[in-house]
Amino acid sequence: MKNNLFWILLSAFCLQFTGCNKTTSYEYPFQDPSLSVEERAMDLVSRLTLDEKITQMLNQTPAIERFAIPPYDWWNECLHGVGRTAYKVTVYPQAIGMAAGWDVEALKQMADYTAEEGRAIYNLSQKKQDYRRYTGLTYWTPNINIFRDPRWGRGQETYGEDPYLTTMLGKNFVEGLQGNDKTYLKAAGCAKHYAVHSGPEFNRHEFNIQVSNYDLWDTYLPAFKELAAANVAGFMCAYNAFEGQPCCGSDKLMIQILREDWGYNGYVTSDCGAIDDFYRNHKTHANAAGAAVDAVWHGTDLECGHETYLALKQAVEDGTITEDQIDVSLRRLMEVRIRLGMFDPAEKVPFSRIDSTALESPAHKALALKMSRQAMVLLKNDGTLPISKTSLKKVAVIGPNANNPEVQLGNYNGFPSKIITPLDGIKEELGAGVEVYTDTVTGYYGATPTSFASTINNVKDADLIIYVGGISPRIEGEEMDVNVAGFYKGDRTSILLPQIQTDLMRALKATGKPVVFVMMTGSAMAIPWESQNVNAILNAWYGGEFAGKAIADILFGHYNPSGRLPVTFYAGDADLPGFEDYDMSNRTYKYFKGQALYPFGYGLSYTHFAYEWANAPKAAYTDTESIECSVKIANTGQTNGDEVAQVYIKYPQNRTGLPLKELRAFERKHIPAGQSEEIKVSIPLIQLAKWSEEAGKTVVPKGSYSLFVGSNSDNEAILASFEIK
Helix, strand or coil: CHHHHHHHHHHHHHCCCHHHHHHHHCCCHHHCCCCCHHHHHHHHHHCCCHHHHHHCCECEECCEHHHCECCEECCCCCECECCCCCCECCCCCCHHHHHHCCCHHHHHHHHHHHHHHHHHHHHHHHHCCCCCCCCCCECCCCECCCCCCCCCHHHHHCCCCCHHHHHHHHHHHHHHHHCCCCCCCCCECEEEEECCCCCCCCCCCCCEECCCHHHHHHHHCHHHHHHHHCCCCEEEECCCEECCEEHHHCHHHHHHHHHHHCCCCCEEEECCCHHHHHHHCCCCCCCHHHHHHHHHHCCCCEECCCCHHHHHHHHHHHCCCCHHHHHHHHHHHHHHHHHCCCCCCHHHCHHHHCCHHHCCCHHHHHHHHHHHHHHCEEEEECCCCCCCCCCCCEEEEECCCCCCHHHHHCCCCCECCCCCCHHHHHHHHHCCCCEEEEECCCCCCCCCCCCCHHHHHHHCCCCEEEEEEECCCCCCCCCCCCEECCEECCEECCCECCHHHHHHHHHHHCCCCCEEEEEECCCCCECHHHHHHCCEEEECCCCCCCHHHHHHHHHCCCCCCCCCCCCCECCCHHHCCCCCCCCCCCCHHHHCCCCCCECCCCCECCCCEEEEEEECCCCEECCCCEEEEEEEEEECCCCCEEEEEEEEEECCCCCCCCCCCEEEEEEEEEECCCCEEEEEEEEEHHHHCEEECCCCEEECCCEEEEEEEECCCCCCCEEEEEEEC
16 A cells, blocks of 8 residues: 555656656657757657658658658648638638738738638648648748739739838738747748749749849848748748749759848748759759759758659669758758647647637638728729718619629638628618619620610619729639730739720710729729729729628728728839839839829828828938937828828939839828827838948948838828938
8 A cells, every 4th residue: 555655646746747757658759849849850850761751741741650640731821811721711801902901910910810710720620630731730821922013913912012011011920820829830821932933924934033133132032031030930932943043942042042141940842843843844954853852952841742852762862862961851841840739739739729619700700801991992082982872862883893702802712601792782881772783794804895885774873883893813813724815824914904894984984973993903903094084993902701891881981991002003004114024123113213093002091191290300320220200190181090101211313223212111090080190110221221232232322311201102291301321
């Protein structure tokens, strides 16, 4: 009895200390949560055969049954909510629409909610032993490429044309997605597509891009650099080649900059099929073995594909790569899975308790509606909006996007239980007492019919015509089988609104009835006729599951529009340089010398805001200082509203290539009518550094600058000049 009591007391004592039961609780060190992530990954990798190691470097990994490790597919998406899942999930506006909200906190919250829904799906799937694609926790998001040209079909997945806005939104997305637990990642983000990648789609598998060092560091790399510093779990290297080498095998991008200069230690995955492109399309390598060896040597740890990395076994046998080099990549991959808690008991991982109640939860849906409202950009209003319902008897809601729920979801999307279309939202707002006439009338493109007489006859007695047009993610997107006037392989060959839609609006305008144009798009549209002739234009992007309600709320004055353009809306195709030219000259608001139809940062409100200095900048600085100033913004109108205050730097034009202006700070503020708010601005001047060929690095240009604050990139509401000596 005494002996039994001794062992009982000793066991109780040992339970207080992990060291006492380490060997009995965990069969292998890699299973032990008390060890470091690095120790655990090293132990696991040391126990694998070469065949096991190689198959764990493909996105679709088999089980390792002797260690009770189930299969896992790395490929998952969460661009604006969990994507491509079989479960019903919350769908937020497309990424370009969320960028139009200029709300970093909302985006961070959205990413956190998305990770929560993703964890629910993962937990449910693990219980069912469902290991299919789109059930994992490694999300290949965000897309932080710069939307340098509005013709690029995948620009809708980005946060726009500005590196600073992209950086701030991308960083907050990653922080929200990955969470703040000290031990575990809630989900794993992935910055893509690294780097210098933004179309065209049709030749992305063979395209070789050359850019100046200036453009590389000023435009294409800032967001990636910031996300590397923010410890994003992964990077995805792009399809295209850069300076003659495929991006996944680039000396400059992958070794010199990413691993050496930035010290990045996370994992890198190829884009899907990108390693095949080495020898099939770029023709830079003779065969699969050569491509696989070069990609791994450059630090591409995971192949999204199913065949090229299998050639690594023969390469090891031939001596062109060592197993130790393969281990480096594999350890990085296993570290991510360990940080996600995949090899730990469920009770150790706080996120393992998230269940199906997280899917489409009320809080998530409320945020989706908020972000849909914030995304909408009012481009024109002659006073028609907001609409008064008092005298309405009949409203026409027509056009290809009036009642097309699919278009609102964008691409890389999930599917909600319910989608509210513009027709749904407007009908609900008007109620049974107002007749609503609806018809698609035309498709997105095609030849204009000889007459719209039938449509005009049906709408001529309407009190108001709401035309819901634009384009669709089915004709702009990733490498599509589309070849029609204005669209090719997912890209656009013209940024003009298709002529058939303009012609229809001409006919509608001729009725003498007020015409409101609600435009859905993932990219900038050239609408010169519409901007001159219709009464109001609301750009709704691909606004997510609540787009129809958000549109109705704005049209009828329940929400004061506050979206701001994250891209320049040009007047026409003549404003654009060649699509395949990656030089930034005359591109985006930073370098464009023409007159934009609607400038970057633009968006109207139902109220007015006035700016004044609360504390103006100094007259002179050194490049080691920060600009510290503050601005008072007053709502001088009669309506409560949100203002997005934007702070721009105008550079000295004493050196070729410097930006005309550049966003360096912004803040979204809700300001009640008749009240004011103050925003504080702090800009470290080292952030103004630009590449210098003479110095071989980025340096802050000396000279005369200006700082202005206003409601868009052309609005110098208040301005102060200063010198950097």
